[in-house]
Amino acid sequence: MRQMLRILFVLWTATCLSSVAWAADPPVAMCNNVTVEADANCSAMASIDDGSYDPGGGILTLIQVPAGPYPLGETVVKLIVVAESGLADTCEATVTVVDMTPPTVICPADIVVDNEPGQCGAYVSYDITATDNCSIVSPLGKQGASFYSVGVTIITPVVTDASGNEGTCSFKVIVKDTERPTINCPADIVQGTDPDICGALVNYVMSSSDNCPGVTISSDHPSGSIFPMGVTMVWLKAKDASGNQDSCSFTVTINDTQKPIIACPADMDVDNDAGMCGATVNYDVTATDDCDPNPNVVVTPLSGSFLPIGVSDVVAIATDASGNTETCVFKVTVHDVEKPAVTCPADVMQDNDPDQCGAIVTFTVDATDNCAGVMAAANPPSGAFFPIGITTVTAIATDLAGNEESCQFTVTINDIQKPTAICPGPIEQNNDPAQCSAVVNFDVSATDNCSGSSAIADPPSGSSFPIGTTSVVVVATDIAGLEDTCFFDVTVNDTEKPAVICPANIAETVAQGDTGKVVNFDVSATDN
Structure with missing residues (x-):
């Protein structure tokens, strides 16, 4: 006032x-x-x-x-x-x-509850109060039940006054997951071993269920692991994000189904033992196994056996501790490389058979070998006809393996049969015109047990024979130098007249008073 x-x-x-x-x-x-x-x-x-x-x-x-x-x-x-x-x-x-002052919001203390069965969370209700220096537009008060997931949910309510100022507070709703997960094991597994290992890679499917996601499954032998031969107990454990756990177990049985690995040597080629129709052969066969360190190996025939000439199959069988077997086979070929022995006779010398340019000759060739079945052959063979002269005989001994040995000797056939000279009969012929002789032709020949004989006449056919009788000698010679002789005569007759030659006609003049005249002239004659 x-x-x-x-x-x-x-x-x-x-x-x-x-x-x-x-x-x-x-x-x-x-x-x-x-x-x-x-x-x-x-x-x-x-x-x-x-x-x-x-x-x-x-x-x-x-x-x-x-x-x-x-x-x-x-x-x-x-x-x-x-x-x-x-x-x-x-x-x-x-x-x-x-108005710049925000409202004052009062939150409850943090709320902690367990999840509801089968749910990954819980329904939670709470009370929020607020005051302001002016007026509140959006008061909160008691909130109805809402579903909150397992874990921590931070709730920050906001209160607005008439001037738009906002006030807030914060509290936590903590829902604990107390429900264990459920794990499902597969049935027991039986499987054979994988190649090259004494075990097997095993895959299996495991599953679990839980009220909340995020379950992890662990195994003491994870799927995809190598399991040893035998029986292995596998434990599976399911653990959810809150640490709740469940477990189950099953067995994995791995049986050894893999054969051992047997190693035979490569096919073998060996030579026969000296003087033997075969060879003592040694060889090594080894075997390994993924599980059995010392698989049993049986080889037939045994290493160190005497194998005959030719091809022998060697069979090897490996057996592991689980009774799995594997076989390999290789060949052993024993080659007969030993030549046979051949014995030739001494050189043979023989006369020709009568009227033959040679002779039939027989002889014996012997052959021995380390194996039976050796054959001996001579070229030319025994009992063949051998020509005059020296023939080298080659004897070849051949065994069943094709090995050969040879020796040689000579067969000499001597020609002791003389040829036969063949002369014509006596020949008589006139002189050739204007000739004091005549050219005489004739045939002479020779026969012999062998070809190649020749006959020579002296004088020879085609020679000019004088008037009169001429003795012709024919000598037949064979290739061995043996001779034979025959004779015949050639007679040439002079049948031609002589020719007289007169001078030309003569005319002479007689001197007066003469009754004649001495005339000279020449008369001549010619002959063959």
Whole structure:
């Protein structure tokens, strides 16, 4: 009331004195719009003075109407500035009070619950309260039950007042998973060994179920592991994200179904032992097995056996501790490389058979060998017809393996049969015209037990034989140098007349008084 009266007095004084002339200058009122934050009572005190002053430098009295505190929102305020001289000035401005204080939200303590059976979470309800310096637009209060997943859920409720300020708090809803997972083991597994190992890679399928995802399954022998031969117990364990566990077991039985590996040598080629129709042969057969370090090996025939000439099959059988067997076969070929022995007779010398240009000759060739079945053959063979001269006989002994040995000797056939010279009968022939002789042709020949004999006449056929009788000697010679002789006569008769040559007719003159004349002339004659 007193403040109001004071304000009215100041206003009356300022009005009344405004018409009076003063020597001093009035004060200057300066206002400024102001925005201030509301206090806990949703109001605020504020000054709108923006540097009001007294030109005379005196002390000013500032009065705001209304004086405050000011409510939330805008309030128009008048500022009255009064100097010591009593002079005054006024101005107006707006005081805006804004609510910047968020509501206070009260959350419950952290909530801890177990999951509901078969569910990966639980339904949870709670209470939230809030206060504000002004007014709350969205109060929360008691919240209905909501489903929260296993784990920690942080709840941050937000409360908004009329000015849009938000307040919040935070608490946790912790849902514990207390339900164990369920694990499913496969049926017992029976499997054979894999190649090259004494065990087997085994794959199996395991499964589990749980109220929550994230179950991990572990095994002391994981699927895809190599399991040894025999029986192995396998344990599976299922563990969920909360640490709850379940387990089961099954067996894996690995049977040795792999055959041992047997190693036969390559096919063997050996030569016969000296003087023997075969050879003693040694060989090695080895066997390995994935499980049995010493598989049993049986070889037939045994190493060190005497094997005959030719091809022998050697059969080896390896058996491991599980009764698995494997067989290999190789060939041993014993070659007969030993030549047979052949014996030739001494050189043979023989006369020709009568009227033959050679002779039939018989002889014996012997052969021996380390193996039966040796054959001896001579070329030319015994009982063959051998020609006159020296023939080399080669005897070859051949065994069943084709080995050969040879020896040689000579067969000499001597030609002791003389040839026969054949002469023509006596020849009589006239002289050749104008010749005191005649060329006489005739045939002479020779026969012999061998070809190649020849007959030579002296004088030879085609010679010029004189008038009269000439004895011709024919000598037959064979290739062995044996001779035979025959004779015949060649008579040439002169049957040609002589020729008389007269001179030409002669005419002579007789001297007068002569009765004649001596005439000379030549008469001649010619003959063959």
